[in-house]
Amino acid sequence: MAAAATRGRKAAMEDRHVLVALDPSRGVSQAQGAVGLQQQVSVGGVFDGHAGYATAAYAAQHIPHLLHEALSGRPNRAQGGPRVPGRGLLNPCSALAASFTWFDRWWADARCDPSLTEHGWDDSGSTAVVGLVSGQHLIVANAGDSIALLARGGSGQRLSVEHRLDNAAEAERVLEAGGRLVAFKPGAVPRVMGTSNQTRFKGSMVTRSLGDFAFKHPQALLSAEPHVTQQELAPSDRLVVLTSDGVTDVLPDDDMLGVAMRALEQTQNCTNSGSALAKAAAMAIMTAAMEAGSHDNITVVTMLLDWGGEYATD
Structure with a gap:
């Protein structure tokens, strides 16, 4: 797993991302290497902020802890952060869906906390796309127009829905x-x-x-409820790509995956490090978006799938 991000041609960087592993005993830890399908739960996410960065930053910080608590039943150790309501374990699909709405309910009040926000008030927002790999299952949740793409065989499969008014x-x-x-x-x-x-x-x-x-107040015009999809992974599935619209505004899906797969092939001539390979794919997409004229912040997360210890762990 790896990420590549740049402010690009905008005045400020409002995107955030997350790459973590969830373990029942160790909790939330930084992810390293490729995604081992029979190991801990792996989570990647892209949060594209607008009108400020705070919503994106706190979502990236807290959503992994909400997921860990919902999946393991262990308390969220992030002090002052949101908590999972009630008790009892949730399956990965339900946990990922609920983590968006749990965070949003907490942030509705927390954004007015002077200890958390720069001016004691925050009116920013953020799109979100989060991919969770548990065993041979990939669950993706998204709200907004950040996207998830699965490299399946020789083609790309969209796993997200763009929540815009042309829908x-x-x-x-x-x-x-x-x-x-x-x-x-x-x-x-x-x-x-x-x-x-x-x-x-x-x-x-x-x-x-x-x-x-x-x-959202007094009229609930926007919703935090995500679109959720679940896929059973197959050996032909090699890469999951999560991006902000700074990429998709200028690169079609096939072009994006073509760039990523060429970068993987070229880098494999030099290393079999899972982290290095995922990083090469993410950097190649980011660079291609910049060269295509993107005027937005750009964030790319790549989750390289390891089916049998093919890639070295850093």
Whole structure:
């Protein structure tokens, strides 16, 4: 597992990412090497912040601990952080889905804590895409327009859904919640606006996110509930890629995977380190997005799947 991230051509870096392993006895630890399918639970995530970085930063910090608590039944050791409500273990699919909404409920109050936020108030938001590998199962949850892509055989398979207003089901949900769809120029994808001045002037490009409480109260126009999909992995599955829209705005899925797979092949001539190979794939995608003209923050997480100890552990 590895990540590559850059501020790119934006004035500030608002993306965050996470690469961790969850172990019932050791808790949350930094992930190293490729993803061993019969070992601990591996988690990668990309959080694309907007209107600030705080929501993305705290989500990256706390969601892994919520997952560990839900999967193991052991208390969350992150002091002052969100807790799993009630007791009892959840399966990985349910735990990952619930971790988004648990975090969002906690952050609704915590964002007003002067000890946690720069000005004692935070109105930022963040998209989120998190991939969890448990045994030979891959579970992906996403809210917003950050994406998950699985390299399956010779092609790519999207495992996420883009929550934007060009998604008809999302547009209908926003309208039913009392929102307005406003296009600021002809042909542009509409943005979410409220019926009063409680929403930020430029509206929201995404229809689901963490944070963004100006769009959740008093009207619940945006939702933190993620789209969740589960896949049984096969030996032809080699790589999981998670990215912010700084990549997908300029690179089609096939181009992205082509760049990553070429980087893997070239790097394998020099090393069989799982970390080095995953890093090469992530860096290649990031570089290709920059060269394609991305004007956004760029974050790429790559999860290299190891089916039989093929890759060295660092």
